[in-house]
Amino acid sequence: QKEVEQDPGPLSVPEGAIVSLNCTYSNSAFQYFMWYRQYSRKGPELLMYTYSSGNKEDGRFTAQVDKSSKYISLFIRDSQPSDSATYLCAMSSDSWGKFQFGAGTQVVVTP
Amino acid sequence: DTGVSQDPRHKITKRGQNVTFRCDPISEHNRLYWYRQTLGQGPEFLTYFQNEAQLEKSRLLSDRFSAERPKGSFSTLEIQRTEQGDSAMYLCASSPDSGGYTFGSGTRLTVV
DSSP states (O other): OOSEEEOOOOEEEETTSOEEEEEEEOOTTOOEEEEEEEOTTSOOEEEEEEESSEEEEETTEEEEEETTTTEEEEEESSOOGGGOEEEEEEEESSSSSOOEEOOOEEEEEEO | OOOOEEEOSEEEEOTTOOEEEEEEOOTTOOEEEEEEEOTTSOOEEEEEEETTEEEEEOTTSOTTEEEEOGGGSOEEEEESSOOGGGOEEEEEEEEOTTOOOEEOOOEEEEEO
């Protein structure tokens, strides 16, 4: 079993809808969490970086961490066709070392 | 600063040849990481540096792989005697002390 599980999708939503993404993990030591957006054949782009449990909001993006359930979420409000990409979650027990990535969820926002 | 820079963007090489990739991190970031990503998968950790010290290496980094970061600035990743299984996107990232990686655009390696 992988340490980080992420549904590969594809997840198709109409423009303007809320996109809901999530990852589950097994390592209770994880306390640093990141969400990345990756367009085809490009490097990942950092969207959100959070520590421990709770919510963090940045523009149209909201990240949630529930350490008791070992579950993290990313919500994208007012989705746009330009949000069509693969979204990767990543997590680690410390802020400076290696991060464990999920396999990514492909999102398609249709006009 | 324009972010993390990787060179080359694409590399096609014949099996058995050696290849070297370069990464220039964001100048104020003292941590530098190498990851490998294959199609449909998330990035897998290879190694990381704090300044010029290589602090951790994954078991994925076989004896054919070597990474350096002389003087704590740019880094190189060399693969000797390439195999078809080495075909992947090689990603470099850098991080400030406060955390959070910034990735480069990657070097796509194709071994034929």
